Amino acid sequence: MSTPIAYFLVLSAILFAIGSVGVLVRRNALVMFMSVELQLNAANLALVAFSRMHGNLDGQVLAFFSMVVAAAEVVVGLAIIVAVYRRRQTVNVDELKELRW
Amino acid sequence: MSTDLLVFWVFAPISVASGIAMLMMRNAIHAALFLIVNFFCLAVFYLILDAPFLFAVQIVVYAGAIMVLFLFVIMLLGVDRTEDLRERLLGQRWLAIAFGAAFVLEVTLAIRAGIGFSTLAPDGFEAVNAEGNAQALARVLFRDYFFPFEVTSILLILAAIAAMILAHRKARAITQAEAAAAAADGPLGSPDPAGAPTEVEPVP
Numbered sequence: 001m002s003t004p005i006a007y008f009l010v011l012s013a014i015l016f017a018i019g020s021v022g023v024l025v026r027r028n029a030l031v032m033f034m035s036v037e038l039q040l041n042a043a044n045l046a047l048v049a050f051s052r053m054h055g056n057l058d059g060q061v062l063a064f065f066s067m068v069v070a071a072a073e074v075v076v077g078l079a080i081i082v083a084v085y086r087r088r089q090t091v092n093v094d095e096l097k098e099l100r101w
Numbered sequence: 102m103s104t105d106l107l108v109f110w111v112f113a114p115i116s117v118a119s120g121i122a123m124l125m126m127r128n129a130i131h132a133a134l135f136l137i138v139n140f141f142c143l144a145v146f147y148l149i150l151d152a153p154f155l156f157a158v159q160i161v162v163y164a165g166a167i168m169v170l171f172l173f174v175i176m177l178l179g180v181d182r183t184e185d186l187r188e189r190l191l192g193q194r195w196l197a198i199a200f201g202a203a204f205v206l207e208v209t210l211a212i213r214a215g216i217g218f219s220t221l222a223p224d225g226f227e228a229v230n231a232e233g234n235a236q237a238l239a240r241v242l243f244r245d246y247f248f249p250f251e252v253t254s255i256l257l258i259l260a261a262i263a264a265m266i267l268a269h270r271k272a273r274a275i276t277q278a279e280a281a282a283a284a285a286d287g288p289l290g291s292p293d294p295a296g297a298p299t300e301v302e303p304v305p
Binding site: 001002003004005006007008009010011013014015016017018019020021022024025026027028030031033034035037038041044045048049051052053055056057058060061063064065067068069070071072073074075076078079080081082083085091094 | 103106109113117121124129133136140146151154158159162163167170171174175177178193204205212216218221225238242246250253256259260261263264267
């Protein structure tokens with residue numbers, strides 16, 4: 001393999017930054033959630049690149065666990081978004097100012 | 102230029118462009134489709150990083166299961182909704198972009214100071230993956246990380262139960278309210294037509 005490991009790490013940082021800008025800029029809760037997924041994937045890419053760099057599989061196992069946690073997070077988060085939408089008929093976070101109503 | 106470097110330079114711009122396009126789409130379903138493109142690019146990166154099992158898992162779990170869940174929820178909440186992209190807080194968008202650029206710059210400098218831009222991955226990863234990546238990964242997972250692996254099963258069960266509770270709370274409230282209304286109205290039933298759920302405040 002002749003690609004330097006740093007290329008993957010910089011790409012991972014760029015994707016993480018895109019995800020965090022998405023969380024900050026977008027107002028639709030679903031798109032914010034997708035940006036969080038992008039951040040998780042960027043972290044996974046860095047983990048796999050570190051695994052390749054160190055020559056063992058611990059990073060890949062950690063990326064695997066990260067995917068499991070991401071799956072659980074998506075299930076709970078989307079259920080919360082659906083529950084909020086049923087009550088308030090909106091997923092715009094600007095209109096969801098209160099934690100209880 | 103070797104093959105993996107060529108593949109990297111083909112797919113890295115695609116992944117960054119699809120991420121930026123995801124941010125700029127007004128419709129949530131277009132954003133989801135661009136995110137799927139991004140996940141496929143990441144799967145290709147896993148392949149050139151000698152992680153073929155994670156390549157398959159990325160496509161099946163992320164581009165398959167998780168994005169189907171996202172698309173299902175977007176369809177449930179209405180596809181035709183477009184978001185108002187006007188800036189509500191003055192200067193927030195430019196501050197966010199500046200923050201992202203500063204983050205990339207900082208991490209790039211840290212990588213340059215840490216491992217440098219010419220460090221190649223060491224040879225010998227074929228020995229790690231000698232009998233197949235899935236077998237080697239299973240050996241590490243079930244030997245060194247067995248306890249965390251078992252804990253993830255509890256996490257997944259809790260997530261499934263939590264999703265069921267969150268999704269069914271409203272339906273139970275309607276049922277109780279309808280039972281109360283039916284009891285109050287007598288044997289003729291409630292005046293509401295069936296299948297038209299009313300907004301009912303749950304009993305605190």
